[in-house]
Amino acid sequence: MLRAKISDHFVSVRAKVVSLLTLIGAVMLVLSGAYTLYDFRTSLELRAWSRAAGVGDAIAYAARNAETFADIEPVIQAVAGATALKGAAVADADGLIVLSSLPSWKGKPVEIEDDLEPGKTQAVAQQRRFGGYGRYPGDYALAVDFPRMNRIATVLIRVDTDLLASQTVADAWHLMTWLVIAVILAILSLSLLVHRVVVAPIEALKRYAETGGEGKAEAAGPDDEIGIIARALSDSFRAKSDGEARLVVLAATDGLTGLGNRGHFKAQLAADVGAGEKLNGHNAGARNVGVMILNLDNFKDVNDTLGHDAGDKLLQRTAEILRGCAREGDTVARIGGDEFGVIMPGIKNADDALQLASRLVRAVGAPLRLGAQEVQQAACVGLTLYPQDGRDADVLIKNADLALSRAKLEGAGACVLYRHELHLRAIERNTIERDLRAALAKDQLTLFYQPKIDITSGRVVGAEALIRWRHEERGYVPPSLFIPVAERSGLVVPLTKWVLNEACRQNREWQEQGLKKISVAVNVSAIDLRRTDLTDTIANTLIRNGLSPQYLELEVTESMVMQDVDVVIGTLRRLRGLGVGIGIDDFGTGYSSLAYLKRFPVKRLKIDRSFVHDVADRRDGHVIPKVIIDLAHALGMKVVAEGVETADQYERLEALGCDEVQGYFAGRPMPAAEFEVFLRNSPAGGLRGEAKAAGTAA
Structure with a gap:
């Protein structure tokens, strides 16, 4: 826990270095104090010993000529009055003090445990030497030879260490002051050096790393460890930056052409x-x-x-x-x-x-x-x-x-x-697409049926199912407006499925009501024709509604069958094999090849209304319809003329050998209920009689 707390408070290198240098400074200050104390004690002892040695030498010199102890008493008294001395005494061989500068010492015994070397001043422990008579340290003893007395006596000297200490303290304080100053200067110099060599480069590396390589990573020396790390880090960030720049360029570049994307x-x-x-x-x-x-x-x-x-x-x-x-x-x-x-x-x-x-x-x-x-x-x-x-x-x-x-x-x-109209058209297309999806979901679509009339008998032989959309706000929306939108948006697929199912259901319902069995033609788009599941979809629709395939016909445009010819031919043949009739709508307006036409399993060709419009022209309006009719009959196909609006057109087409007609003259597109009534009330040969009557009146 202590280590964790310390780590929490000393996270940065700067804090750790400052703490370490502070600790080093404190240790050095303690050592300086110890050294000052040691120097103080050593100096004090040296001064005390020097003073005692000087006094001992003086007494030893006087002892050379002394015949009795009394002869050196003046010397004892003289030296005892010297500076920094407390007193001096002489003890004889039996250990009793015979001479002393202090009256209280006379006659006192002195126990000398160690042998003293003659002529050498030695410090002695006061407790041991004086048996508790003195309080002051700085007691020294000296063995002195009295040659004339043929005796060796002990000289005792007490130095005034308090006085010497007061003189030594000033020197000790001076020493302590200089040592503290030296320690502070050393710590500051070391701090600056460590900051320059270690802390600053590491902090610079930290900022360099935190900013992701912004700025410059520097070290005190290019070849030291931090310099090597700085270069490695700088190279790493430079490589990363170059890589990111390359990725940005690659992300904005097209790989194939080298252009921007x-x-x-x-x-x-x-x-x-x-x-x-x-x-x-x-x-x-x-x-x-x-x-x-x-x-x-x-x-x-x-x-x-x-x-x-x-x-x-x-x-x-x-x-x-x-x-x-x-x-x-x-x-x-x-x-x-x-x-x-x-x-x-x-x-x-x-x-x-x-x-x-x-x-x-x-x-x-x-x-x-x-x-x-x-x-x-x-x-x-x-x-x-x-x-x-x-x-x-x-x-x-x-x-x-x-x-x-x-x-x-x-x-x-x-x-x-x-142009702005393009934007409006796009908005219109989006609106139609949105509403058409809703119409499919809400069942707002309906089928109208336009009859096909046999031109010889005038009987109804079939009908074309035409989708109608009654919008809640717009009313009836023309197929020419919403069918292209459906093809472009993909809605034509569910739309075709709905038309197929509704046409088959309605035709089966008419048959169950006892009406004449006719075929109903349904238009399919190019998208439907290229779908691989179209045959299965139609087969399932026929089975679900119980309608025989012979009563269903699919109409495709001429240009439609010329796209992916082999695929289209395969699809049409499968449908024809199923029993479904195939008709080509708007024939003559596309670019079909006659070589391909004979390969198509087609049951009917429908002449486009643009040719029917001029068929009654007595000059050359009948030429193209005649060519189409003869071509179709030669290939075993029936011909339907659409857009027949007058009796003249009807009679001219009959004369040209056309098989069936479709148009407003034969009958307009009608809802299922109206077409049912039309189918019930349409007499055999009625339309042909009307055409003849109109021709006679003309």
Whole structure:
């Protein structure tokens, strides 16, 4: 416990050193006092002995000529009166004092236990020599030869040690003072030395370590132990600092291209925007900061066809082009897989930004040979400007992304400058997506059914299920508005499942009511068509609703089936093998290959309404529909004309050999209840009779 308490109070090296030096100083002061006391006693004894020896010599000299003890009595009396002497006496051989300067000593016996050497003064213990007759130390005895008396007597001398002590004390105090001063100076010098050599370097190392390497680690000597530790610590912190700096650089750098990454791009944009803010009141052009996001079109195709190594080379080449074409002071970064960002501080205006963007797109689009193939990579660009399009880095990047999304829709090589309408459209899309999710959860969607009429008999032979969304506040939302949002957000998958299930359920319900059995067509998206579980989903839906596959038809667009042709053909064949009918919608508007068309297991071709609109034109409006009808019949397919609105169109299509029609002339899209009534009341041949009557009236 004591050691713990001491450790708690003496944690620092300075406290420990001060405590140690204080202890050393105290010990040295004690030793100085002991030495002073020793010196005092030694000096006192030396003075007393010197005084006694002088008196003894005088008495011994007088004893040489003395014939009796009385002859030296004057000498005894004379020396007894000397300074610092208390008295003197002579004792004969029998130990009795015969002569004395003090009357009280005469006749007193003196017991000498030790033999005295003649001519040598010796200090004797008072108690032993005088049997308690005296109180004072400093008693000395001397054996003196009296040759004329042929005797040896003992001379006793008592020195006044009090007087000698009072004289010696002053010298002792002087000595003690100098010793204390010497100890203090020694401790101070030692303290300064220890502080300079040990404490200060250690404290400097402590501060250096606590601050994580800020400042400089110093030692008293570069080659001493502390200096070695200081160098090692300094090297360690320097290595740590260099490592952290390298990590910061690596964290802000794209490893493939060597450009800055998205984090670096955002930080640099914030810095450039801040610099633009400081230029407030100066030249407006100097304040502008352009933000460009460039995206490589169909980059995934390069990875899929040529491999990821070729894709990496294309990205590296794009980075070199952007770095070489950028202006001095511009920042180029790779902010995504196939997206690059360029910050253009001090851009004059939007026209200059568009001009630079076009130059970069042309440079990126230059042909590049990757292995045995030559690749011409297209790109598109989204642009935004500070301060008119935003005053924050996040806002500017978001707006540039919105402009890039618009550029992708416009096609390869497009450079689109951000406009506020893009932001409003994005807000609209987000709102529609949010409300569409809620509509799916709350069952706010419904299906309308538009009849398909056999052009020869006029009978209803099928219907197309068209989804409708009745919004709580907006009313009916057009499918052209929410279907693209559903495809972009991934909601099209649950949406298609709902449509399939509802169409099959409703068709089965009509059949159970005894209505004519017809097929119901459902539109599927490209996302649905590329899903591997589409066949299983449809099969499970048919089984769950108890509907035969022959009464379900899937409609896909012409451009849709031309994406991932082999995958699509496999999916369509599995569906056709299941018994589900396949129809191609909007035929003639895409870029399909006739070589692929004969491989598709298609049951119907639907002529796009743009061709049906001009079919009644007596000049050449019938040419394309006629070609499509003949082609379909040659391939064993039926033809449906959509968008039929007049009797002339109906009759002309009948003359061209079209099999079925769909449009407002045949019947508008209706809710399930209305379509049920329409199906019940639709007579055989009724529509054909109406068309003939309309033609006669005309």
